[in-house]
Structures are given as structure tokens and as C-alpha cells.
Amino acid sequence: DAGVIQSPRHEVTEMGQEVTLRCKPISGHNSLFWYRQTMMRGLELLIYFNNNVPIDDSGMPEDRFSAKMPNASFSTLKIQPSEPRDSAVYFCASTLGQGLGEKLFFGSGTQLSVL
């Protein structure tokens, strides 16, 4: 298995532009998580899905952030409009989703820079 695949690896954009981050979880994993990592705030859970359904989006910072999971093999995190304070590394992770406390498999992350 190729593991969790994220794209793009790096994204540089200007303030006000729309940004879309993509994630393909490991085949057979039923839970998907989006985390944001910054020096100041560490690893923050933004949202997670189970069986393609959003379960908890309480970590999504503002209405500018939205996430979707249209099928078991694809998820997007969108920021519209983007702001410089959104600059961070965004990680996607997946687990089997059996609800028993499980190892997170992380993707390589997307380094987002908003100028």
C-alpha cells in the first residue's frame, strides 16, 4: 500500500485566493482526519470523518474552512479566502476506524504559505 497520499506537497498562494488540499486515505481505512501543524499551536485536529460522514468539525477555525469526503478514497480541505495566518503544514491521517483507539497513519503533509 502506498500509504496516505496528500497533494500538493507545497502550495504558495496569495491572500484572498482559494486553496484546495487533497487526501487519499489508505484503502480499507474508514476514518480520516485533517490536522494543522504550526509552531505556536502544535498539531490541531480540524475535522474527522468516519465512513465518509463528518463526525466532529469543532476544530475548524472559521467558516473560511470547509472539508468534504465524497467517497471512501478521497477528501478535500478547502480554504476560501485564504489569509497569511493560515500558513501551516496540513496533515491528513487515516485509521481503520474501529473506534478502539488506533494508530494514525499520516500523509506527508502539505506545506501551505499564504503571502
Added chain:
Amino acid sequence: GENVEQHPSTLSVQEGDSAVIKCTYSDSASNYFPWYKQELGKRPQLIIDIRSNVGEKKDQRIAVTLNKTAKHFSLHITETQPEDSAVYFCAASGTGGFKTIFGAGTRLFVKA
């Protein structure tokens, strides 16, 4: 919701010495406590985990201990090596087991 606190934020040790990182959690329903290691520019990767029905677990040079009553858990690395230098995150998985909340991280430096 769950809150995980981690100390220290930075730890510097001499090669061969031991390193200890401590965490506390707030949700008494949490039942899974993983530790992740993140090297510079890389993704976090699980190095060891422990469940609430176990007090201690060891894997070669690393060990974790859990005190459910006090809601404390700790990571112990013995005989540290320069390649152990990284950021270490503790985490807790709470009610239902789906949601994993991370501590702020400890940057470990092992000096040769």
C-alpha cells in the same frame, strides 16, 4: 473535550543518558495513549502506545507508563542516541476512540 499537556517543551541530554517526557490528560474516558516521533520535515510516526488496561509497556529502549488515577503517562528513552533527536508528541484518544488529541510536543536534542 480532551486536553493533553506535555512537559518539558525542550529537553537536551547527553548521548547514552535517559530522557523522560511527561503528559497529563483531562478526559477520564480516554483509553488509548500513543506516542509519535516527528523528525524535521517529516510526518509524525507512531513509536509506541499503551491502553488503559495496562500500566507499563516496553519496546527495546523505549517504555511508556500510565497512571490512570492521576491521569499521567510518560515516555522513557534509555541509552539515547543522536538519531533519537526529534520532536515527540504524546496523545490521548477519548470517548468512542476516534478522536486523537495531541500534546504540544517535546523537542529532544541528544548531544554526541
